[in-house]
Amino acid sequence: MNQLPIHLVVNKEDYHLFVKPNRVLLDVLREDLELTGTKEGCGLGKCGACTVLLNGRPVHACLTLALQVDGCEITTIEGIGGEKMHPLQEAFVDKGAIQCGFCTPGMINTAKALLDENANPSEEEIKQAIAGNLCRCTGYNKIVDAIHSCGCQSKKKKGGIK
Amino acid sequence: MRIRPFDFKAATSLADALNQLDQAGSNARVLAGGTDLVLNMKKKNILPSMLISLHPIKNLEYVEEKNEMIHIGALAKHADLAIHPILEKYVSILCQAVGLIGSWQVRNIGTIGGNLCNASPAADAVPPLLALDAAVVIATLHGEKTVPINSFFCGPGQTVMKPNEILKEILIKKPLKPSAGCYLKLRRRKAVDISLAGVAFQAESDPSGQRIEQVKIALGGVAPTAIRVPDAENCLVGLSIDDAFQKIPMCADKAANAAKPIDDVRATADYKRTIVNVFVQRCAQHVLTTLKNYRGQS
Numbered sequence: 356m357n358q359l360p361i362h363l364v365v366n367k368e369d370y371h372l373f374v375k376p377n378r379v380l381l382d383v384l385r386e387d388l389e390l391t392g393t394k395e396g397c398g399l400g401k402c403g404a405c406t407v408l409l410n411g412r413p414v415h416a417c418l419t420l421a422l423q424v425d426g427c428e429i430t431t432i433e434g435i436g437g438e439k440m441h442p443l444q445e446a447f448v449d450k451g452a453i454q455c456g457f458c459t460p461g462m463i464n465t466a467k468a469l470l471d472e473n474a475n476p477s478e479e480e481i482k483q484a485i486a487g488n489l490c491r492c493t494g495y496n497k498i499v500d501a502i503h504s505c506g507c508q509s510k511k512k513k514g515g516i517k
Numbered sequence: 518m519r520i521r522p523f524d525f526k527a528a529t530s531l532a533d534a535l536n537q538l539d540q541a542g543s544n545a546r547v548l549a550g551g552t553d554l555v556l557n558m559k560k561k562n563i564l565p566s567m568l569i570s571l572h573p574i575k576n577l578e579y580v581e582e583k584n585e586m587i588h589i590g591a592l593a594k595h596a597d598l599a600i601h602p603i604l605e606k607y608v609s610i611l612c613q614a615v616g617l618i619g620s621w622q623v624r625n626i627g628t629i630g631g632n633l634c635n636a637s638p639a640a641d642a643v644p645p646l647l648a649l650d651a652a653v654v655i656a657t658l659h660g661e662k663t664v665p666i667n668s669f670f671c672g673p674g675q676t677v678m679k680p681n682e683i684l685k686e687i688l689i690k691k692p693l694k695p696s697a698g699c700y701l702k703l704r705r706r707k708a709v710d711i712s713l714a715g716v717a718f719q720a721e722s723d724p725s726g727q728r729i730e731q732v733k734i735a736l737g738g739v740a741p742t743a744i745r746v747p748d749a750e751n752c753l754v755g756l757s758i759d760d761a762f763q764k765i766p767m768c769a770d771k772a773a774n775a776a777k778p779i780d781d782v783r784a785t786a787d788y789k790r791t792i793v794n795v796f797v798q799r800c801a802q803h804v805l806t807t808l809k810n811y812r813g814q815s
Contacts, residue, residue: 376525487620
């Protein structure tokens with residue numbers, strides 16, 4: 356099984372790598388790029404802990420072969436926010452939406468993709484979007500609250516500019 | 518969870534994919550989104566010697582109107598189809614169904630072609646396509662062939678496609694008269710679960726919106742492949758919309774009787790049959806009400 360070349364843009368940085376065909380994106384992110392923010396939960400595409408953004412859209416890094424995303428842009432939790440936390444991350448902290456934290460990277464990625472698509476989602480839309488992200492600690496209410504408050508904030512900001 | 522080693526080839530075009538697949542032999546598989554194939558490789562249910570990946574092929578993700586037909590490229594992703602304006606306008610039943618597949622993460626990379634080729638009896642895209650009398654175009658080394666969707670599936674996980682063929686596109690005839698459709702699916706979880714039973718109900722009235730001219734009902738998850746239920750459909754065809762409402766219970770009974778569910782880990786056969794009955798009634802109510810409202814508007 357030969358290693359094959361791929362080019363990935365992860366968190367806006369270029370990576371030229373050689374990977375074996377049987378490695379999923381999750382392994383390459385965690386082991387080769389040492390971006391261990393992305394978690395492996397079930398490894399079977401059910402829990403959403405491994406959610407990363409592929410060209411801006413949430414996907415399971417555990418079910419996506421690395422070679423399959425050659426040339427694509429990937430965002431992991433390390434690429435969200437910068438010097439300061441992203442407003443979503445702040446909202447998760449403020450609202451107590453993090454307990455053990457294992458689901459949080461995937462949850463934030465899904466939420467970010469939702470807010471990028473729909474700046475002010477309804478509670479129902481938030482629940483639909485995060486349906487594929489399991490959290491065994493919080494009971495989801497605080498997560499939904501956090502995403503909702505962030506949506507409201509971005510609406511306020513837009514209003515302010517006008 | 519590790520995947521057994523295999524060789525990997527990226528196809529640059531459909532023709533290239535067909536050639537590579539033909540040379541690779543029968544233990545090679547085609548990779549589209551991979552949400553099911555990679556999962557089954559992890560579980561060691563499928564152990565291919567080679568994957569031919571279609572990911573570099575960007576011109577198979579289209580949805581196009583050409584004369585009276587809608588063409589959907591096999592690599593179109595569920596998330597895009599679920600909100601596609603052409604599909605929403607003509608065949609919203611398909612948008613409803615693909616929007617219920619898996620999770621958002623799965624819909625963002627999973628493809629409609631993959632959903633069909635995987636041939637799960639519970640695949641959500643299949644009952645609406647049956648109810649829309651769709652056809653699929655299969656690419657072979659010697660050209661293309663068109664197969665009606667009702668003769669595409671042979672059994673659970675089996676289609677009429679040979680190992681060296683690739684699904685290219687799906688064809689749906691645009692409804693020319695007032696039409697409405699509804700897809701309902703039963704799951705144990707509200708999201709991210711395969712369907713225990715799915716009911717697709719598509720109906721067309723005459724241009725004045727008085728009489729039901731065509732009814733197509735398809736059931737998923739309650740037989741070795743998704744099935745149409747002509748006896749149930751015929752209960753409503755030719756009736757005025759108001760009379761059709763009265764016949765809904767009879768139609769639902771016939772659909773439930775035609776279902777051949779089995780007891781399995783998810784539910785008993787009796788339960789699935791009951792659900793088919795209830796869902797056909799709900800779908801019919803919704804569709805007939807929509808058609809009646811069209812009449813009100815015209």
